[in-house]
Amino acid sequence: MTLADLLSECYAAEFDESWERERTATPVRVFAVRLHATGCSLRETQSILRLIGVDRSHQALWHWVHRLADSVPDPPTAQPARVAIDETAVKINGDWSWVYAAIDLDSRLILDVAVFGRRGTDPAAAFLHRLTEKHNLSDAVFLVDGYGYLTALSRLGLSGQLDYVERNLIEKWFQTFKMRVDRFHNSWVGSRASVREWLEQFVHYYNTQRPHQSLNGQTPTEVLN
Numbered sequence: 001m002t003l004a005d006l007l008s009e010c011y012a013a014e015f016d017e018s019w020e021r022e023r024t025a026t027p028v029r030v031f032a033v034r035l036h037a038t039g040c041s042l043r044e045t046q047s048i049l050r051l052i053g054v055d056r057s058h059q060a061l062w063h064w065v066h067r068l069a070d071s072v073p074d075p076p077t078a079q080p081a082r083v084a085i086d087e088t089a090v091k092i093n094g095d096w097s098w099v100y101a102a103i104d105l106d107s108r109l110i111l112d113v114a115v116f117g118r119r120g121t122d123p124a125a126a127f128l129h130r131l132t133e134k135h136n137l138s139d140a141v142f143l144v145d146g147y148g149y150l151t152a153l154s155r156l157g158l159s160g161q162l163d164y165v166e167r168n169l170i171e172k173w174f175q176t177f178k179m180r181v182d183r184f185h186n187s188w189v190g191s192r193a194s195v196r197e198w199l200e201q202f203v204h205y206y207n208t209q210r211p212h213q214s215l216n217g218q219t220p221t222e223v224l225n
Helices: 003-008 026-037 042-051 058-070 121-134 149-156 168-180 192-208 220-224
Strands: 082-092 095-104 110-116 141-144 159-162
Touching: 026 042, 026 058, 042 058, 082 110, 082 121, 082 168, 082 192, 095 121, 095 168, 095 192, 110 121, 110 192, 121 149, 141 149, 149 159, 168 192, 192 220
Parallel strands: 082 141, 141 159
Antiparallel strands: 082 095, 095 110
């Protein structure tokens, strides 16, 4: 399909409800979302759109991607066999916080994310408790590093082991997250609630919209279904 064909194709019936009150034509927004899904960063997508005469802000592109993601139903509850869990430091208004995340190593599904003001055993235990409320983890083995995870797992009666190889997948996810969300490169300006909202939107996009080469072009949600 040529670029002209793609931009002239009508997507209104499928996407207009998700993008009400947008001033940019729906086919252009769909084209941008598809560019982003193929691996282009938001900055790269913005540059490509400018080449065809569409000048929109980085923030607008982000909203296009995640407004569409928000129109997709939540992924199913998972029953993972192996879960990698880790945390990464981010700055919010100049102060350090820690984003915790867990991923199903087989389906690549991001199971949950959360933001805490510090890291250690207590935040790890709180995050693990959140996971047990959302997913069936009775048979899961958690692959962790140090920083209080083994103690936290013991508190909750969960099984875990130190691992510095297979659990690298969650570290790669953090790299992807920070690469795609430019505001995490330095210091996030805004409330912690806005950080949580963007995290949830990115996880939704990652689980339901972004095709994974390691999953033969499927999304984690499609693998679970």
